[in-house]
Amino acid sequence: MRFVNILIVSVLMFGIYSCQPKQAKKVENQISVSILPQKYFVERIAGNDFQVNILIPPGGSPATYEPTPMQMEQVAKSVAYFKIGHIPFENTWMNNMIEAAGEIKVYNLSKGIELVRGPEVQHGDHFHEGGIDPHTWSSPKAVIQIVKNLYAGIVELAPEKKETYKKNLDQFLSELEMLDKKSAEVFAEAEHKSFMIFHPALTYLARDYGLNQIPIELHGKEPSPAHMQHLIGEAEKHDIKVVFIQKQFNKENAEVIAKEIKAEVIQIDPLNEDWMAEMKSIINHLKGEA
Incomplete structure (x- = not known):
């Protein structure tokens, strides 16, 4: 049934884009992300400078959620996609979304994180990719690396705001490092x-x-x-x-x-x-x- 649903959405997307004479017009400051916490990270660094298109809505599961044609169209209008990395939603849909989007930059926010790996695990009707646990945003220590990756991507999109974004990054990192330190101390005891x-x-x-x-x-x-x-x-x-x-x-x-x-x-x-x-x-x- 999941394969059928994917096929239906893919056919709908083909219909949408085959009927258009050119790719969807890009919205200069629109970016797409997979999950809601990423919107928080973006806003801590860039404020309201970017329109953030979130693919998985409140209550949706990264394991089973299937994007609507309208959401896919919003990805096509985005100048960049910031993937959280390795969640089943991205494994299933990323290639289709990027192909439909045409010119779009893709950034992997889990880059540089020491990933937790184990035997390939089935969750319902999907498998975690190569045994990788995808929940990198569940730890302050890992999020420090996530936001550094995010900052690098955002500065690439808006280099003229680098100084402002760096100040915001430093403030956010200070809070994350404090939470990391306090967590380490509390759980050690x-x-x-x-x-x-x-x-x-x-x-x-x-x-x-x-x-x-x-x-x-x-x-x-x-x-x-x-x-x-x-x-x-x-x-x-x-x-x-x-x-x-x-x-x-x-x-x-x-x-x-x-x-x-x-x-x-x-x-x-x-x-x-x-x-x-x-x-x-x-x-x-x-x-x-x-």
């Missing part, structure tokens, strides 16, 4: 370093600050009764106090486990546009202060 989460979206946070992320999903699927029992045992073994559930997923399994181990279910949204506020909230929940 933490008594409990394990947490449970439905979909493993905090892999880079766990890796960078010595935490143990235990996902409820089993190879991208709802856990079986046997696996649920295993998870309850793991939660008791690691004295889990927090069970995270992303707002895009059903809370039922997380609530069953939390009830058994007397833990708190906390809904989070790693795709929140206000990345800084969400990241601080997640860190506070992990250290037991929220």
Whole structure:
């Protein structure tokens, strides 16, 4: 069914562009991004200098979302696409979007980040590319590199604003480095370093600050009764106090486990546009202060 949907959108896009005598007219200051946190990053560096076309809307999943023909047309009008890197949405759609867009610069914001790799993992009807965990924006340390990459791309698009953007970058980096330092200090002293989460979206946070992320999903699927029992045992073994559930997923399994181990279910949204506020909230929940 997913293949059929992709084929339908591709045919619609072919129809849109084959009926046009030339490529869509570029909007000089329009750029496209994949996820909402990227809009926050852009605005921290460039303010409102760019119109940001976001492909995955609030509530959409980077694993399963399929762009509309209108969204594809907005990509075609953009002068650049800033991909977050390696999310299934980009793996599936990037070639089609770039081909339809014609003249467009593409920047990979995960460039230079030490990627978390493992065995190729299936999540529903897709696989994480080459076993790469795509959730690079889940860690302040990784986001420091993301925004440096973003700054380099934005300056290339608007070199006349380099000085202003550099001041904004330095201010943002100062905040990120402070959050990184405080997180490292807090988690180094933490008594409990394990947490449970439905979909493993905090892999880079766990890796960078010595935490143990235990996902409820089993190879991208709802856990079986046997696996649920295993998870309850793991939660008791690691004295889990927090069970995270992303707002895009059903809370039922997380609530069953939390009830058994007397833990708190906390809904989070790693795709929140206000990345800084969400990241601080997640860190506070992990250290037991929220």
